[in-house]
Amino acid sequence: MTTFTPLSAAIGGALIGLAAVLLMLLTGRIAGISGIAGGLLSGSSDRAWRVAFILGLILAPVAGMLAGDPMPAPVMPGSWAIVIAAGLLVGFGTRRASGCTSGHGVCGVARLSVRSIVATAVFMGTAIVVVALTRHVWGG
Amino acid sequence: MLALAGLVCGFIFGLGLLISGMTQPTKVLGFLDLFGAWDPSLAVVMAAALAVSGIGFAVIKRRAPLLAPQSQWPTRTDIDGALLAGSVLFGIGWGLVGLCPGPAIENIATLSPRVIAFVAAMAAGMVLHDGLQTRRAARAELAAAGATDG
Numbered sequence: 016m017t018t019f020t021p022l023s024a025a026i027g028g029a030l031i032g033l034a035a036v037l038l039m040l041l042t043g044r045i046a047g048i049s050g051i052a053g054g055l056l057s058g059s060s061d062r063a064w065r066v067a068f069i070l071g072l073i074l075a076p077v078a079g080m081l082a083g084d085p086m087p088a089p090v091m092p093g094s095w096a097i098v099i100a101a102g103l104l105v106g107f108g109t110r111r112a113s114g115c116t117s118g119h120g121v122c123g124v125a126r127l128s129v130r131s132i133v134a135t136a137v138f139m140g141t142a143i144v145v146v147a148l149t150r151h152v153w154g155g
Numbered sequence: 156m157l158a159l160a161g162l163v164c165g166f167i168f169g170l171g172l173l174i175s176g177m178t179q180p181t182k183v184l185g186f187l188d189l190f191g192a193w194d195p196s197l198a199v200v201m202a203a204a205l206a207v208s209g210i211g212f213a214v215i216k217r218r219a220p221l222l223a224p225q226s227q228w229p230t231r232t233d234i235d236g237a238l239l240a241g242s243v244l245f246g247i248g249w250g251l252v253g254l255c256p257g258p259a260i261e262n263i264a265t266l267s268p269r270v271i272a273f274v275a276a277m278a279a280g281m282v283l284h285d286g287l288q289t290r291r292a293a294r295a296e297l298a299a300a301g302a303t304d305g
Contacts, residue, residue, distance in 0.1 A: 016185065016191075016192045016194075017176075017179070017181055017182045017185035017194045017196070018194065019194050019195055019196055020175075020176060020196050021195075021196070021199050023174050023175055023176060023196075024175045024176070024196040024197070024199035024200045024203070025199050025200075025202075025203045026174055026175070026203075027170075027171045027172065027173070027174035027175020027176070027177065027200055027203075028171065028175055028199060028200035028201065028202065028203025028204040028207075029171070029203045029204065029206070029207050030167055030168070030170050030171030030174065030175075031168055031171035031172065031175070031200070031203075031204040031207075031208075032171075032203065032204040032205065032206065032207025032208035032209075032211065033167060033171075033207055033208075033211070034164045034165075034167040034168035034171060035164075035168070035204070035207075035208045035211070035212075036207065036208055036211030036212060036215065037160075037163070037164050037167065038160070038161070038164040039211075039212065039215060039220065039226060040211075040215050040218075040220060040221060041157075041160040041164070041220060041221050041222050041223075042157055042160050042161065042164075042220055042222055042223050043219070043220030043222075043223040043224075043225055043226035043227050044223075044227055045227065045228070045229060046164065046168060048255075048256040048257040048260065049256045049281070052256060052260065052278070052281065053281045053285065056278055056281050056282050056285070057281075057282070057285040061157075063157060063158040063161070064157045064158050064160065064161035065161065066158070066161075067158040067159070067160075067161035067162040067165065068161040068162065068164060068165035068168075069165060069260055070162060070165065071161065071162040071163065071164065071165025071166035071167075071168070071169060072165040072166070072168060072169040072172075072257065072260055072261045073169070073260065073261060073263050073264045074162075074165075074166055074169065074264075075165075075166050075168075075169025075170045075172070075173050075261065075264075076169065076173055076178070076261060076262075076264040076265070077264050078166075078170075079170075079173055080264075086173060086178060086262075086264065086265060087179060087265075088265045088267050089178065089179060089180050089254070089262050089265060089267055089269070089270055090179070090180060090181050091180045091252040091253065091254065091269055091270075091273070092180075092184070092251075092252065092253075093251060093252060095269070095272065097251055097252065098252055098269050098272055098273050098276075099272055099273070099276045100248070100251070100276075101247075101248040101249075101251040101252040101254070101273065101276075102248065102254075102259075102272065102273040102274065102275070102276025102277040102279075102280065103248070103276045103277070103279060103280040103283075104244050104245065104247050104248030104251070104280065105245055105248035105249060105254065105255065105256065105259070105273075105277050105280065106256075106276065106277035106278060106279060106280025106281040106282075106283075106284070107241075107244055107280035107281070107283055107284045108240075108241045108242065108243070108244030108245030108246070108247075108248060108280070109241065109245050109255075109256060109281070110241070110280070110281045110284035110285060110288075111237050111238075111240060111241025111244065111245075111284055112237065112238050112239075112240075112241025112242045112244075112245060113231070113237075113238070113241070115245060115255050115256050115257075116249075116255040116256075116257065117168075117255075117256070117257055119242075120201065121201070121204045121205065121208055122208060122212075123229070124201075124205055125204075125205050125208035125209040125212050126209075126212055126228070126229075127209075128229065128232070129232065129234070130231060130232055130233065130234055130238060133234050133238065133239075133242075134238055134239075134241075134242045135242075137238075137239055137242035137243060137246065138242040138243070138245045138246035138249060139187075139246065140246065141242070141243050141245075141246025141247055141249075141250065142187045142246040142247075142249040142250035143187050143189050143250070144246075144250070145187075145246065145247055145249075145250025145251060146184055146187040146188050146189075146191075146250045147188070147189065147190050149250070149251070150188055150190075150191055151190055151191065
Protein backbone atom coordinates (compact mmCIF):
# COMPACT_ATOMS: atom_id res chain seq x y z
CA MET A 16 0.00 0.00 0.00
CA THR A 17 1.39 3.44 -0.93
CA THR A 18 0.30 6.98 -0.12
CA PHE A 19 -0.66 9.76 -2.52
CA THR A 20 2.32 12.07 -3.17
CA PRO A 21 0.97 14.84 -5.43
CA LEU A 22 3.89 17.29 -5.14
CA SER A 23 6.72 14.89 -6.01
CA ALA A 24 4.46 13.34 -8.67
CA ALA A 25 3.93 16.75 -10.31
CA ILE A 26 7.63 17.68 -10.17
CA GLY A 27 8.73 14.28 -11.50
CA GLY A 28 6.06 14.32 -14.21
CA ALA A 29 7.13 17.80 -15.35
CA LEU A 30 10.75 16.56 -15.63
CA ILE A 31 9.59 13.60 -17.75
CA GLY A 32 7.73 16.01 -20.04
CA LEU A 33 10.76 18.31 -20.18
CA ALA A 34 13.03 15.40 -21.17
CA ALA A 35 10.64 14.43 -23.97
CA VAL A 36 10.51 17.99 -25.35
CA LEU A 37 14.30 18.44 -25.08
CA LEU A 38 14.98 15.15 -26.87
CA MET A 39 12.71 16.20 -29.75
CA LEU A 40 14.16 19.72 -29.87
CA LEU A 41 17.76 18.48 -29.91
CA THR A 42 17.67 15.15 -31.75
CA GLY A 43 14.25 15.06 -33.41
CA ARG A 44 13.43 11.78 -31.66
CA ILE A 45 10.45 10.61 -29.63
CA ALA A 46 11.28 9.71 -26.02
CA GLY A 47 9.73 6.24 -26.12
CA ILE A 48 11.77 3.87 -24.00
CA SER A 49 10.62 0.65 -25.68
CA GLY A 50 11.41 2.18 -29.08
CA ILE A 51 14.83 3.40 -27.96
CA ALA A 52 15.73 0.03 -26.40
CA GLY A 53 14.10 -1.99 -29.19
CA GLY A 54 16.01 -0.09 -31.87
CA LEU A 55 19.20 -0.91 -30.06
CA LEU A 56 18.38 -4.63 -29.90
CA SER A 57 17.25 -4.90 -33.52
CA GLY A 58 20.57 -3.51 -34.75
CA SER A 59 19.49 -0.02 -35.69
CA SER A 60 22.33 2.01 -37.23
CA ASP A 61 22.04 4.94 -34.78
CA ARG A 62 23.19 3.21 -31.63
CA ALA A 63 25.17 5.95 -29.87
CA TRP A 64 22.35 8.26 -28.71
CA ARG A 65 20.20 5.25 -27.75
CA VAL A 66 22.95 3.78 -25.54
CA ALA A 67 23.58 7.27 -24.09
CA PHE A 68 19.88 7.80 -23.26
CA ILE A 69 19.68 4.44 -21.48
CA LEU A 70 22.94 5.19 -19.64
CA GLY A 71 21.50 8.54 -18.51
CA LEU A 72 18.37 6.77 -17.29
CA ILE A 73 20.47 4.41 -15.14
CA LEU A 74 22.78 7.22 -13.96
CA ALA A 75 19.89 9.22 -12.43
CA PRO A 76 19.52 6.93 -9.37
CA VAL A 77 23.32 6.60 -9.17
CA ALA A 78 23.53 10.41 -8.86
CA GLY A 79 20.76 10.25 -6.26
CA MET A 80 22.77 7.70 -4.31
CA LEU A 81 25.92 9.85 -4.44
CA ALA A 82 23.84 12.80 -3.22
CA GLY A 83 22.86 10.70 -0.21
CA ASP A 84 19.36 9.76 -1.36
CA PRO A 85 19.57 6.17 -2.60
CA MET A 86 16.68 4.70 -4.60
CA PRO A 87 14.89 2.02 -2.60
CA ALA A 88 15.30 -1.50 -3.97
CA PRO A 89 12.19 -2.34 -5.98
CA VAL A 90 9.62 -4.67 -4.48
CA MET A 91 7.85 -6.83 -7.05
CA PRO A 92 5.08 -9.27 -6.23
CA GLY A 93 5.05 -12.79 -7.57
CA SER A 94 7.44 -15.67 -8.08
CA TRP A 95 10.50 -15.63 -10.34
CA ALA A 96 8.41 -17.30 -13.03
CA ILE A 97 5.89 -14.43 -12.89
CA VAL A 98 8.67 -11.82 -13.04
CA ILE A 99 10.17 -13.47 -16.13
CA ALA A 100 6.79 -14.02 -17.81
CA ALA A 101 5.91 -10.37 -17.14
CA GLY A 102 9.22 -9.24 -18.65
CA LEU A 103 8.58 -11.29 -21.80
CA LEU A 104 5.04 -9.87 -22.09
CA VAL A 105 6.21 -6.27 -21.60
CA GLY A 106 9.03 -6.68 -24.16
CA PHE A 107 6.95 -8.46 -26.80
CA GLY A 108 3.83 -6.35 -26.21
CA THR A 109 5.49 -2.93 -26.35
CA ARG A 110 7.25 -3.83 -29.61
CA ARG A 111 4.00 -5.21 -31.09
CA ALA A 112 2.15 -2.02 -30.09
CA SER A 113 5.11 0.16 -31.20
CA GLY A 114 5.22 1.92 -27.83
CA CYS A 115 4.81 1.88 -24.08
CA THR A 116 3.95 4.25 -21.23
CA SER A 117 6.42 6.86 -22.49
CA GLY A 118 6.07 6.63 -26.28
CA HIS A 119 2.28 6.24 -26.37
CA GLY A 120 1.27 7.33 -22.85
CA VAL A 121 3.23 10.58 -22.69
CA CYS A 122 4.55 11.56 -26.13
CA GLY A 123 1.65 10.19 -28.18
CA VAL A 124 -1.13 11.47 -25.94
CA ALA A 125 0.63 14.88 -25.78
CA ARG A 126 0.44 15.01 -29.61
CA LEU A 127 -3.27 14.07 -29.30
CA SER A 128 -2.62 10.97 -31.46
CA VAL A 129 -5.78 8.85 -31.40
CA ARG A 130 -3.64 5.75 -31.99
CA SER A 131 -1.64 6.47 -28.83
CA ILE A 132 -4.73 7.40 -26.80
CA VAL A 133 -6.29 4.04 -27.74
CA ALA A 134 -3.07 2.14 -26.93
CA THR A 135 -2.78 3.88 -23.55
CA ALA A 136 -6.42 3.17 -22.67
CA VAL A 137 -5.96 -0.50 -23.62
CA PHE A 138 -2.73 -1.18 -21.72
CA MET A 139 -3.84 0.80 -18.68
CA GLY A 140 -7.28 -0.82 -18.65
CA THR A 141 -5.74 -4.29 -19.03
CA ALA A 142 -3.26 -3.65 -16.20
CA ILE A 143 -6.10 -2.44 -13.92
CA VAL A 144 -8.03 -5.66 -14.63
CA VAL A 145 -4.93 -7.77 -13.94
CA VAL A 146 -4.30 -6.02 -10.60
CA ALA A 147 -7.97 -6.36 -9.64
CA LEU A 148 -7.82 -10.10 -10.40
CA THR A 149 -4.49 -10.82 -8.69
CA ARG A 150 -5.20 -8.69 -5.60
CA HIS A 151 -8.93 -8.99 -5.04
CA VAL A 152 -10.30 -12.03 -6.88
CA TRP A 153 -7.55 -14.63 -6.65
CA GLY A 154 -6.41 -13.35 -3.27
CA GLY A 155 -2.98 -12.07 -2.33
CA MET B 156 26.75 15.79 -29.66
CA LEU B 157 23.75 13.60 -30.43
CA ALA B 158 24.94 11.11 -27.82
CA LEU B 159 25.48 13.86 -25.24
CA ALA B 160 21.92 15.10 -25.87
CA GLY B 161 20.69 11.52 -25.39
CA LEU B 162 22.61 11.20 -22.14
CA VAL B 163 21.25 14.47 -20.72
CA CYS B 164 17.66 13.71 -21.76
CA GLY B 165 17.86 10.17 -20.39
CA PHE B 166 19.20 11.57 -17.13
CA ILE B 167 16.39 14.15 -16.80
CA PHE B 168 13.83 11.48 -17.71
CA GLY B 169 15.35 9.20 -15.06
CA LEU B 170 15.25 11.96 -12.44
CA GLY B 171 11.58 12.48 -13.25
CA LEU B 172 10.76 8.80 -12.76
CA LEU B 173 12.85 8.72 -9.58
CA ILE B 174 11.40 11.87 -7.96
CA SER B 175 7.84 10.90 -8.84
CA GLY B 176 8.31 7.47 -7.26
CA MET B 177 7.43 5.71 -10.54
CA THR B 178 10.59 3.58 -10.25
CA GLN B 179 8.84 1.75 -7.39
CA PRO B 180 6.60 -1.05 -8.71
CA THR B 181 4.49 -0.89 -5.51
CA LYS B 182 3.61 2.75 -6.25
CA VAL B 183 2.61 1.93 -9.84
CA LEU B 184 0.55 -1.05 -8.67
CA GLY B 185 -1.03 1.24 -6.06
CA PHE B 186 -2.32 3.38 -8.94
CA LEU B 187 -3.49 0.37 -10.97
CA ASP B 188 -5.33 -0.96 -7.90
CA LEU B 189 -8.51 1.04 -8.51
CA PHE B 190 -10.51 -1.31 -6.33
CA GLY B 191 -8.14 -1.26 -3.37
CA ALA B 192 -6.30 1.51 -1.49
CA TRP B 193 -5.94 3.65 -4.62
CA ASP B 194 -2.84 5.87 -4.95
CA PRO B 195 -3.58 8.48 -7.66
CA SER B 196 0.09 9.63 -7.90
CA LEU B 197 0.64 8.15 -11.38
CA ALA B 198 -2.29 10.18 -12.71
CA VAL B 199 -0.62 13.38 -11.45
CA VAL B 200 2.70 12.30 -13.02
CA MET B 201 0.94 11.75 -16.36
CA ALA B 202 -0.96 15.06 -16.12
CA ALA B 203 2.20 17.05 -15.38
CA ALA B 204 4.20 15.24 -18.08
CA LEU B 205 1.40 15.81 -20.61
CA ALA B 206 1.06 19.50 -19.71
CA VAL B 207 4.78 20.14 -20.28
CA SER B 208 5.19 17.94 -23.35
CA GLY B 209 1.86 19.00 -24.88
CA ILE B 210 2.81 22.69 -24.76
CA GLY B 211 6.47 22.00 -25.61
CA PHE B 212 5.66 19.81 -28.63
CA ALA B 213 3.18 22.40 -29.92
CA VAL B 214 5.84 25.13 -29.70
CA ILE B 215 8.61 23.16 -31.46
CA LYS B 216 6.34 21.26 -33.85
CA ARG B 217 7.50 23.02 -37.03
CA ARG B 218 11.15 23.63 -36.26
CA ALA B 219 14.01 21.40 -37.30
CA PRO B 220 15.93 19.75 -34.47
CA LEU B 221 19.17 21.45 -33.46
CA LEU B 222 21.44 18.40 -33.83
CA ALA B 223 19.80 16.35 -36.59
CA PRO B 224 18.62 17.02 -40.15
CA GLN B 225 14.94 16.47 -39.43
CA SER B 226 12.42 15.57 -36.75
CA GLN B 227 11.12 12.02 -36.73
CA TRP B 228 7.54 12.59 -35.55
CA PRO B 229 5.49 9.39 -35.68
CA THR B 230 3.27 9.34 -38.76
CA ARG B 231 1.03 6.30 -38.25
CA THR B 232 -2.61 6.96 -37.38
CA ASP B 233 -4.16 3.51 -37.99
CA ILE B 234 -5.58 1.48 -35.13
CA ASP B 235 -4.72 -2.08 -36.11
CA GLY B 236 -4.74 -5.48 -34.46
CA ALA B 237 -1.04 -5.28 -33.60
CA LEU B 238 -1.59 -2.05 -31.63
CA LEU B 239 -4.48 -3.57 -29.67
CA ALA B 240 -2.97 -7.04 -29.10
CA GLY B 241 0.42 -5.57 -28.20
CA SER B 242 -1.16 -3.18 -25.71
CA VAL B 243 -3.12 -6.03 -24.07
CA LEU B 244 0.05 -8.15 -23.70
CA PHE B 245 1.99 -5.18 -22.34
CA GLY B 246 -0.85 -4.38 -19.93
CA ILE B 247 -0.84 -7.94 -18.56
CA GLY B 248 2.92 -7.82 -17.90
CA TRP B 249 2.70 -4.32 -16.41
CA GLY B 250 -0.15 -5.31 -14.10
CA LEU B 251 1.62 -8.48 -12.94
CA VAL B 252 4.71 -6.77 -11.50
CA GLY B 253 4.29 -2.99 -11.91
CA LEU B 254 7.26 -2.40 -14.20
CA CYS B 255 7.19 -0.81 -17.65
CA PRO B 256 10.33 -0.39 -19.81
CA GLY B 257 11.65 2.95 -18.43
CA PRO B 258 11.49 2.19 -14.71
CA ALA B 259 12.67 -1.40 -15.38
CA ILE B 260 15.85 -0.21 -17.10
CA GLU B 261 16.41 2.53 -14.49
CA ASN B 262 16.11 -0.06 -11.70
CA ILE B 263 19.15 -1.90 -13.07
CA ALA B 264 21.04 0.66 -10.93
CA THR B 265 19.81 -1.12 -7.78
CA LEU B 266 21.42 -4.39 -9.05
CA SER B 267 18.29 -6.22 -7.90
CA PRO B 268 18.47 -9.77 -9.35
CA ARG B 269 14.71 -9.80 -9.97
CA VAL B 270 14.91 -6.54 -11.94
CA ILE B 271 17.85 -7.85 -13.97
CA ALA B 272 15.86 -11.02 -14.75
CA PHE B 273 12.87 -8.87 -15.75
CA VAL B 274 14.95 -6.66 -18.06
CA ALA B 275 16.66 -9.71 -19.63
CA ALA B 276 13.23 -11.27 -20.28
CA MET B 277 11.95 -7.94 -21.65
CA ALA B 278 14.91 -7.75 -24.05
CA ALA B 279 14.24 -11.36 -25.09
CA GLY B 280 10.57 -10.50 -25.72
CA MET B 281 11.60 -7.55 -27.90
CA VAL B 282 14.10 -9.63 -29.90
CA LEU B 283 11.51 -12.42 -30.28
CA HIS B 284 8.95 -9.96 -31.62
CA ASP B 285 11.34 -8.31 -34.05
CA GLY B 286 12.57 -11.71 -35.25
CA LEU B 287 9.02 -12.92 -35.95
CA GLN B 288 8.25 -9.60 -37.65
CA THR B 289 11.23 -9.99 -40.00
CA ARG B 290 10.23 -13.57 -40.84
CA ARG B 291 6.63 -12.53 -41.47
CA ALA B 292 7.77 -9.70 -43.75
CA ALA B 293 10.06 -12.07 -45.67
CA ARG B 294 7.20 -14.57 -46.10
CA ALA B 295 4.85 -11.84 -47.31
CA GLU B 296 7.47 -10.71 -49.83
CA LEU B 297 7.91 -14.28 -51.03
CA ALA B 298 4.13 -14.68 -51.40
CA ALA B 299 3.90 -11.38 -53.29
CA ALA B 300 6.72 -12.47 -55.62
CA GLY B 301 4.95 -15.81 -56.15
CA ALA B 302 1.71 -14.02 -56.99
CA THR B 303 3.37 -11.86 -59.63
CA ASP B 304 5.22 -14.81 -61.14
CA GLY B 305 2.13 -16.98 -61.21
